[in-house]
Amino acid sequence: MRFALNHIAAPRLPLPDFFAAARDLGITEVEIRNDLPDLxxxxxxxxxxxxxxKAGVTIVSINALYPFNVWGSDLPARAEDMADYGAACGARALVMCPLNDGTKVPFDSLVGALRAxxxxxxxxxxxxxxxxLGFPVSSLRTKAEAIRAIQAAGGEGTYKLLHDTFHHHLAGETEFFPEWTGLVHISGVVDPAVSVAEMLDAHRVLLDEQDRLENLPQIRALLDAGYDGPFSFEPFAAEVHEAADPKGAVKNSMAFVSTNL
Structure with missing residues (x-):
């Protein structure tokens, strides 16, 4: 498997140091963000x-355009600005996240946004x-619905899925779509007290033996089904962001995954 690194795994590292840390870990594919940090x-x-x-890394994505499925207001302008930035910085892809506040978005609106x-x-x-996003309040929870919308929009050559192991687990989705998958985000939840329905980004840590999200079976299923793209660490928990040695923490998580697959 190929590991990648999202800047949110070490948001306190300035950009050059983040790229250097990735290379020191043997990682050549990275993700940059427009939130934490806002590059x-x-x-x-x-x-x-x-x-x-200079660092010898490839920017696989900018993360993220939100809420991409509500096409109006300032979203078209923001989408163009982010796409311009992505093309100019050499990124391969733009991550697109749906509205996540409990508001339902009609399927036709999703298709229209994908067309635009x-x-x-x-x-x-x-x-x-x-x-x-697998949260109960998400307006687009499953990859199956995303694929249906992409096909309805005629977007097969433009769009890929981002399989996030956290959101896959929260949505209760069991089917994998390796041929549609362009990137995988991996993170774990270890807090034994939080229910699946209550899990939030703040619970997401680097993978270890206490993971409750079945990351290893998900990774194995994707690999066995033919997925050959990168697996990118995307932890949101404050304790990960504040780690004294973020590179060492990622290295330990890489070792855990590699050893136990």
């Missing part, structure tokens, strides 16, 4: 591209990574 407001895209070139976004992505040579 898009802090770095010019050409400088990000230059730093990635397709032109933006295609003209810039980017892939759209559609990431269903």
């Amino acid at each position: 898009l407001s802090e770095w010019r895209p050409e400088d990000v591209k230059a730093e990635a070139g 976004m397709k032109t933006i992505l295609d003209t810039r040579g980017l892939i759209g990574l559609v990431e269903p």
Whole structure:
């Protein structure tokens, strides 16, 4: 398997140090973000591209456009700005997350957003990574529905799925779609007191033997079914972000996964 590293795994590291840490870990594929940390407001895209070139890493995605499935207000302009940035910094893909506040979004609106976004992505040579969120309040919870919408939008050549092991578990989805999957996010939950329905991003840590999300079976199922893309660490928990040695923590998690697969 190939590991990748999302900047949220070590958000306190400045961009050059984050890229260097990835390479020190033997990782050559990275993800940058527009939230934690917000590189898009802090770095010019050409400088990000230059730093990635110096470090010898590939930017697999910018994370994330939200809420991509509610096409209106300032979203089209934000989508174009983010896509422009992605193309200029050398990113391969743009992560797209659905509305996640309990509001239902009609299927036709989802399809319409995918159609509109397709032109933006295609003209810039980017892939759209559609990431269903498994939270009970999410407007797009399953990969099966995402695929149905992509097909209805004629977006087979533009879109791939982002399989997130946390959201896969929360949604109760059992089917895997390796041929549709362009990227996998991995993180664990170890808190024994929180129910699945109550799990939040703040519970997501690096993988170890206490993981409750069945990450290892998910990873094995994807690999056995033919998925050959990267598995990117995406922990949100404060204790991970505040770790004194974030590179060492990721290294330990990589060893755990590799040893136990």
